[in-house]
Amino acid sequence: MNYWLMKSEPDAFSLDDLEAVESEPWDGVRNYQARNMMRDQMKVGDRIFFYHSNCKVPGIVGIAEVVREGYPDHTAFDPEAGYFDPKSDPDKPRWYMVDVRFVRRLKRTISLQELKEHPELAAMPLVRKGNRLSVMPVAEADWHFILGLE
């Protein structure tokens, strides 16, 4: 099993929103690195840290899992959709997404600030300056370490 972290702005889509639905297509990602991970690497059953970004206390708030592996992000084809990309062709889609499902809430938010305080996690892309990836891999050791902080 692989582990991941996905960022979401709670104003747009929060952990509560995820809990309220059966599953959610992770659409709108327009970054090649993130695209490659969703298209090629994320497998059904993989676990995901659900991270709230761009909010009062950015941090990990819950756990989700992959329920559908990479498939074309059709919102790129729709000019009416906010995520329209004219360069993505239905015959040769540029963007992919996965479906994820709520697993559980963490007992408390593990904030970005707290994550930065642990030298054990210094290699995580998340705590590195200027990182902008919205989907990133989490090393198994880091996954367990972070859950140990809960």
Added chain:
DNA sequence: GCCAACGTTGGC
């Protein structure tokens, strides 16, 4: 293929 301009992300 270089690189300046521009847009976006996201913490603070």
Added chain:
DNA sequence: GCCAACGTTGGC
């Protein structure tokens, strides 16, 4: 709201 970091675009 500011701004640093960084990805993308497009002229040359």
